[in-house]
Amino acid sequence: MKEKVGQRIKTLRERRGHSQEEVADSIHVSRATYERMENGKSNSWASHLEQLSSFFEVSPEYFVQDEEKSVQNNENPSGGMQLQNNGTIKTLNTLSEIIIEQYELRLQEKDKIISLLEEKLKE
Numbered sequence: 001m002k003e004k005v006g007q008r009i010k011t012l013r014e015r016r017g018h019s020q021e022e023v024a025d026s027i028h029v030s031r032a033t034y035e036r037m038e039n040g041k042s043n044s045w046a047s048h049l050e051q052l053s054s055f056f057e058v059s060p061e062y063f064v065q066d067e068e069k070s071v072q073n074n075e076n077p078s079g080g081m082q083l084q085n086n087g088t089i090k091t092l093n094t095l096s097e098i099i100i101e102q103y104e105l106r107l108q109e110k111d112k113i114i115s116l117l118e119e120k121l122k123e
Contacts, residue, residue, distance in 0.1 A: 001098065003040030005063045010038045012056045027051040046098045061091045 013023055024034035027048045036042040045052065045063070053060045 001064070001094070002037075002043050002045070005045050006038045006040035008063050009045065009052060009056075012058070013038070016056065023052075023055060026055045043098050043102055046095050046102070049095065064091050064094050 009023075013020070020034050020038065021031050024031045027034070028051070029037075029044070029048065033042070033044060037045040037048075049060045049063065052063065056062075
């Protein structure tokens with residue numbers, strides 16, 4: 001999923017003639033963080049989906065839907081914001097799963113740090 005989303009972000013950026021720095025500034029992340037999103041190395045795009053959608057003027061669903069549906073949903077007169085309920089629900093479910101995965105990874109990292117700190121305190 002993150003590779004597909006990253007490719008869509010990159011394609012939009014290149015088609016619209018923006019630099020990575022411009023997009024990164026607009027969504028308030030470092031260029032390196034943005035580059036990881038674009039290269040499919042990070043799921044952090046999920047936290048910035050609204051800002052990316054706003055910057056590129058596409059629906060949030062564009063990034064996670066099948067190619068055909070993304071094109072259809074973003075070629076309507078209202079600028080791509082008109083969506084089918086079913087697609088929106090699937091998108092929300094997908095995003096929820098990604099956010100939960102990120103949360104679980106952060107909890108694991110926190111536990112490791114706590115263990116290391118407790119060991120240092122015992123020394």
